[in-house]
Amino acid sequence: MLEAYRRWAYLYSKDLQGELRSDKSFVYAPSPNLTKEALLKLGFPADMKFSQDGTRVLGAPIGNDSFKAQFASNKVDAILKDLDVLALMPSFQAQHLIATKSIAHRINHLLRNIPGGEIDLLGDLAFRYDNALLLVPNRICHQISFQALPRLLCSLPQAHGGLGYRTWASTCDSAFLAAYTHIAHTFPSLFPQYKDRYPQAQFITAGTSPVPRQAYFASRALARLRSVSPTAAETIVTPPPSLRELQHNITSNTDSARALLATALCHDIDAPDHPRHAAMYYSNCGDPHTFSSIPIDADTTFTNPDFATIMARRLLIQITPNTREKRRCSCCKITSDTRLEVKKKPISYPALDLYGDHQVLCMTKMKGLRASRWHDPVVRMIHRISKAANIPSSYEPSSYMILSNQRPDVVIHSDPLNGQAIVMDCRTNDPTLAGDCIKCAQTPGAANDEGTRQKNSKWLSATTAQRDTFLPFCIEVGGRISTTSLDFLRNLSFATSNTPSDRAAFLTWALQRIHCTSQRGVAQMIHACPSIRADNHELPFGGLVPLGLPPPPPAFRRPVPCHPPAQPPAWPLAAALALPDPQIPQALPPSPPLSPAFHFPILPAHTYPPPVDPTPDQPFTDPPWSVGPSPTQVDNTIPVMADLPQEPIPALPTRASSHIGATRQNQDQLYFSGPPLGLPPEPGGAVYLHDLP
Ligand SMILES: [Zn+2]
Numbered sequence: 196m197l198e199a200y201r202r203w204a205y206l207y208s209k210d211l212q213g214e215l216r217s218d219k220s221f222v223y224a225p226s227p228n229l230t231k232e233a234l235l236k237l238g239f240p241a242d243m244k245f246s247q248d249g250t251r252v253l254g255a256p257i258g259n260d261s262f263k264a265q266f267a268s269n270k271v272d273a274i275l276k277d278l279d280v281l282a283l284m285p286s287f288q289a290q291h292l293i294a295t296k297s298i299a300h301r302i303n304h305l306l307r308n309i310p311g312g313e314i315d316l317l318g319d320l321a322f323r324y325d326n327a328l329l330l331v332p333n334r335i336c337h338q339i340s341f342q343a344l345p346r347l348l349c350s351l352p353q354a355h356g357g358l359g360y361r362t363w364a365s366t367c368d369s370a371f372l373a374a375y376t377h378i379a380h381t382f383p384s385l386f387p388q389y390k391d392r393y394p395q396a397q398f399i400t401a402g403t404s405p406v407p408r409q410a411y412f413a414s415r416a417l418a419r420l421r422s423v424s425p426t427a428a429e430t431i432v433t434p435p436p437s438l439r440e441l442q443h444n445i446t447s448n449t450d451s452a453r454a455l456l457a458t459a460l461c462h463d464i465d466a467p468d469h470p471r472h473a474a475m476y477y478s479n480c481g482d483p484h485t486f487s488s489i490p491i492d493a494d495t496t497f498t499n500p501d502f503a504t505i506m507a508r509r510l511l512i513q514i515t516p517n518t519r520e521k522r523r524c525s526c527c528k529i530t531s532d533t534r535l536e537v538k539k540k541p542i543s544y545p546a547l548d549l550y551g552d553h554q555v556l557c558m559t560k561m562k563g564l565r566a567s568r569w570h571d572p573v574v575r576m577i578h579r580i581s582k583a584a585n586i587p588s589s590y591e592p593s594s595y596m597i598l599s600n601q602r603p604d605v606v607i608h609s610d611p612l613n614g615q616a617i618v619m620d621c622r623t624n625d626p627t628l629a630g631d632c633i634k635c636a637q638t639p640g641a642a643n644d645e646g647t648r649q650k651n652s653k654w655l656s657a658t659t660a661q662r663d664t665f666l667p668f669c670i671e672v673g674g675r676i677s678t679t680s681l682d683f684l685r686n687l688s689f690a691t692s693n694t695p696s697d698r699a700a701f702l703t704w705a706l707q708r709i710h711c712t713s714q715r716g717v718a719q720m721i722h723a724c725p726s727i728r729a730d731n732h733e734l735p736f737g738g739l740v741p742l743g744l745p746p747p748p749p750a751f752r753r754p755v756p757c758h759p760p761a762q763p764p765a766w767p768l769a770a771a772l773a774l775p776d777p778q779i780p781q782a783l784p785p786s787p788p789l790s791p792a793f794h795f796p797i798l799p800a801h802t803y804p805p806p807v808d809p810t811p812d813q814p815f816t817d818p819p820w821s822v823g824p825s826p827t828q829v830d831n832t833i834p835v836m837a838d839l840p841q842e843p844i845p846a847l848p849t850r851a852s853s854h855i856g857a858t859r860q861n862q863d864q865l866y867f868s869g870p871p872l873g874l875p876p877e878p879g880g881a882v883y884l885h886d887l888p
Pocket residue numbers: 524525526527528529553554557724
């Protein structure tokens with residue numbers, strides 16, 4: 196090793212013209228016999244750092260188990276600090292996005308290098324990390340902790356009805372197995388003499404010996420993954436060249452199995468005659484875009500109450516905070532002890548539930564409220580998406596149907612030359628309705644299928660008769676869109692660009708907006724009809740009052756320089772007579788007499804005693820001293836208005852010929868800076884005083 200170090204130092208100096216500093220170098224000697232004294236005897240520099248536990252190479256811990264555990268603990272502490280800072284963000288949506296898309300991925304590289312699934316080594320650390328990460332949805336949903344089903348839904352990807360929080364428990368085994376499998380396939384080609392150090396994990400059995408330590412941990416990770424998904428070993432038989440793709444394949448395989456586990460948990464919780472959790476979970480699986488939409492505009496931005504309600508319904512947890520007291524719907528006054536009815540027969544499920552299902556149904560009964568909050572915004576969004584794809588469309592055109600009085604929601608003029616169009620009518624469906632819930636809990640998309648059937652029976656014959664195509668756009672309360680509607684959006688993307696990447700970007704853009712619009716409408720329906728306690732003294736709790744944005748800081752104003760008043764231009768007499776006076780009315784009221792207050796007080800002049808001539812017989816005496824007026828008071832006696840001569844002042848020749856706007860007005864007198872008409876201008880800008888007539 197020492198020779199290798201010297202060789203490296205030589206090459207570094209020869210080729211890179213540098214100098215290796217031994218005080219910045221590090222010796223990792225895992226053998227217990229290689230103490231620091233032994234290394235010094237071998238010739239290592241004395242100032243070189245030394246460790247027998249481990250070191251860090253390219254961000255990965257290399258060393259014994261305790262060193263790896265301490266390294267992982269330090270890494271987790273750094274991530275938990277970021278999560279603490281994240282809690283200060285005011286927007287729930289921003290907290291969720293940063294946690295799922297940025298912070299949660301920081302643990303991935305570490306989990307590829309340590310056996311994170313080993314409970315004995317890293318169990319406490321994994322528990323601490325997952326609890327800290329799931330504090331974000333806990334905080335948003337106002338929950339202390341999650342039960343098994345919401346916790347599982349948090350870690351599932353959005354395509355499986357989850358939120359996409361990659362927890363330690365859901366990532367560690369697939370990350371470590373993918374990294375080990377990648378090394379097991381690439382290392383023998385690079386170092387054939389060490390090919391026995393990395394046997395493939397699927398071939399390691401209980402009788403295999405000896406087993407390298409990393410291979411042992413990989414085989415245990417594969418065994419745990421097999422317990423979740425029996426087909427997990429098939430993903431590593433022919434691994435792709437990319438480590439990232441291999442890990443994605445393993446994770447996708449196990450996620451599908453964990454989605455089945457989520458369905459089983461839903462059925463365990465559900466009432467047999469009203470399985471709303473399973474029906475709602477299937478509906479949620481059709482929306483993989485709402486919780487990954489970046490809030491860049493009003494379409495994809497949620498308020499905190501809306502986002503909290505949407506996330507709670509996604510996690511199948513209750514929205515109503517109190518469950519023990521009798522509650523009443525604030526709109527229809529139905530109470531929580533009323534049973535839900537199927538074909539007029541009560542079932543075990545309450546009519547006023549804790550998850551917001553009744554509010555959606557109640558808004559349906561309230562005429563127009565469900566349409567204004569949910570249906571109409573979705574229709575307008577479809578119309579906007581069609582416009583964005585450069586396809587002409589009409590929003591709720593009247594008198595379009597020839598054979599009926601029906602008014603379609605949107606008409607897409609797909610072939611205007613031939614006069615053919617796609618007539619669309621949107622339908623919002625609720626899979627938790629009492630009559631359809633069992634069927635929707637068994638077949639994903641059953642509510643959309645029923646809505647499509649009803650729309651076709653209502654519209655198909657009339658649109659076919661006028662050679663148009665009818666397309667029912669069906670969307671469920673959880674976000675699932677019908678297959679025909681998805682095909683329509685996909686066809687719209689073909690009108691935007693010829694490249695697959697641009698078409699995929701447009702389709703994602705369109706789906707994000709439709710899903711966000713639908714989820715926002717559902718949340719606002721629930722907020723419009725809250726359930727309150729049946730006690731008469733209880734008022735509905737509206738939550739925190741949004742204070743809005745703070746006012747902007749005062750704008751800085753540059754001080755206006757004080758310039759001397761502008762002098763009036765010398766108007767010619769003819770022009771002054773021709774122009775009307777826009778400022779001063781033609782007939783002014785007579786001026787009242789001067790107010791007494793206008794006269795400044797005339798201060799008495801101080802008179803000094805006559806000087807006394809000193810005589811030789813009399814001693815010199817000072818004159819009697821008295822406090823006289825200040826020079827300022829004395830000076831004020833000079834320019835007061837009352838001392839001006841009271842001789843008659845010549846009146847203005849004509850009103851129209853006065854010097855307009857060039858003077859300042861003080862009570863009843865006008866000071867003109869120019870001379871009256873007919874008089875020559877005074878040099879030096881003399882002031883003329885005039886009385887108003
Ligand atoms: Zn109600």
